[in-house]
Amino acid sequence: MSDTQTVEPHVYKGLTGVVVDTTAVSKVNPETNSLLYRGYPVQELAAKKSFEEVAYLLWHGELPDDQQLADFEALERSLRHLSPVIKRIIDELPLTAHPMDVVRTAVSVIGASDPEAENPSAKSDLAKSIRLYAQLPAIVSYDQRRRHGLDLVEPRDDLGYSANFLHMAFGEVPELVVVNAFDVSMILYAEHSFNASTFAARVITSTLSDLYSAVTGAVGALKGALHGGANEAVMHTFTEIGLEAGSAARAEPWLEQALADKRKIMGFGHRVYKSGDSRVPTMRASLVTLTEHYQKPELLELYEALETAMTTRKAILPNLDYPSGPAYHLMGFDTLTFTPIFVAARITGWTAHIIEQKKSNALIRPLSAYNGVDQRQVP
Numbered sequence: 213m214s215d216t217q218t219v220e221p222h223v224y225k226g227l228t229g230v231v232v233d234t235t236a237v238s239k240v241n242p243e244t245n246s247l248l249y250r251g252y253p254v255q256e257l258a259a260k261k262s263f264e265e266v267a268y269l270l271w272h273g274e275l276p277d278d279q280q281l282a283d284f285e286a287l288e289r290s291l292r293h294l295s296p297v298i299k300r301i302i303d304e305l306p307l308t309a310h311p312m313d314v315v316r317t318a319v320s321v322i323g324a325s326d327p328e329a330e331n332p333s334a335k336s337d338l339a340k341s342i343r344l345y346a347q348l349p350a351i352v353s354y355d356q357r358r359r360h361g362l363d364l365v366e367p368r369d370d371l372g373y374s375a376n377f378l379h380m381a382f383g384e385v386p387e388l389v390v391v392n393a394f395d396v397s398m399i400l401y402a403e404h405s406f407n408a409s410t411f412a413a414r415v416i417t418s419t420l421s422d423l424y425s426a427v428t429g430a431v432g433a434l435k436g437a438l439h440g441g442a443n444e445a446v447m448h449t450f451t452e453i454g455l456e457a458g459s460a461a462r463a464e465p466w467l468e469q470a471l472a473d474k475r476k477i478m479g480f481g482h483r484v485y486k487s488g489d490s491r492v493p494t495m496r497a498s499l500v501t502l503t504e505h506y507q508k509p510e511l512l513e514l515y516e517a518l519e520t521a522m523t524t525r526k527a528i529l530p531n532l533d534y535p536s537g538p539a540y541h542l543m544g545f546d547t548l549t550f551t552p553i554f555v556a557a558r559i560t561g562w563t564a565h566i567i568e569q570k571k572s573n574a575l576i577r578p579l580s581a582y583n584g585v586d587q588r589q590v591p
């Protein structure tokens with residue numbers, strides 16, 4: 213019985229198939245395998261627009277004109293520097309901490325240091341969102357660097373978002389082909405309707421809590437291997453099978469054993485898409501370009517061999533984490549940094565949803581069906 217009802221309710225385990233609210237931020241259509249951000253197909257945005265333009269679109273509902281883009285880029289570039297407090301707190305965290313815990317802590321510290329944290333207005337929330345978006349690259353990059361005994365690389369305000377991110381991570385700007393592949397991944401990861409982390413952010417927002425609390429909760433939800441953590445898990449799978457030339461031949465026997473052991477194959481399957489993730493073809497094309505650029509055909513062979521084995525054996529298709537994991541690996545990122553990169557992209561979608569939730573809020577409080585012992589007397 214539910215905690216307030218007397219008739220036995222239907223339980224929607226995992227909220228599968230339940231529509232909990234409306235949104236104008238994005239539309240996922242599993243029948244046509246399409247994903248629209250504010251009406252625009254994501255693959256067209258990835259082909260024609262920068263991550264800055266897409267971030268602007270998600271927050272404002274329209275693409276920027278030239279002046280709006282110039283103003284937005286100038287603002288983002290002016291906010292990139294980490295405060296000494298954040299840097300000091302990151303330095304205090306042990307190197308054994310998962311980078312997602314470092315990101316979660318840094319977001320919390322930014323919130324605790326913001327005198328406007330409790331200001332609930334949409335204008336204030338947008339300002340906070342842009343600040344987080346501008347600072348996450350420094351947080352993610354610095355955390356990776358300190359794990360290698362390296363110091364913070366200061367941001368450059370003559371570089372676009374993705375070029376600057378890579379500059380802060382590696383101390384140099386890679387070739388354009390790499391910057392473009394990274395930018396495409398940020399666009400594809402930016403938004404995906406009511407996924408688990410966005411829903412977590414909306415639940416927290418629905419209690420009238422502040423934006424930083426909602427984002428901190430979303431980071432926690434994204435960390436899990438069934439959600440954002442899958443891009444890291446894909447790389448663990450590839451490493452387990454073997455990254456050297458010829459290891460593609462081991463993909464099929466590896467899969468047979470993994471399925472026999474009842475393991476979930478990370479980077480495959482999706483709650484909403486059942487006939488293919490709309491973002492995969494675009495990211496796969498970037499991965500192909502990167503394997504050519506870095507002359508690592510063996511990685512693409514392994515990618516294709518495991519995909520073929522999985523789709524033949526289980527008819528379960530790859531999701532975005534499957535091509536993005538190896539793409540970040542080729543760019544030189546540590547595997548543990550993959551999900552924090554996802555945070556830096558999804559901050560745009562999360563905060564667009566937080567602002568939308570506040571516009572027509574209703575406390576999100578579902579019911580539960582009690583299946584414990586019947587009422588009894590305390591002895």
Ligand code: ACO
Pocket residue numbers: 226437438439440442475476477478479480481482483484526528531532533
């Ligand atoms: N490997 C093996 N079997 C799978 C996989 C997988 N990756 N995905 C689904 N299945 C199987 C399940 O075992 C289940 O089989 P059963 O009916 O025989 O028990 C069936 O397919 C249905 O799977 P569910 O887990 O019930 O489907 P759900 O919609 O809940 O799962 C999910 C979606 C969680 C993404 C799942 O496919 C999964 O665990 N994938 C691996 C993790 C992953 O890649 N997550 C990233 C999601 S996308 C993103 O965050 C960008």
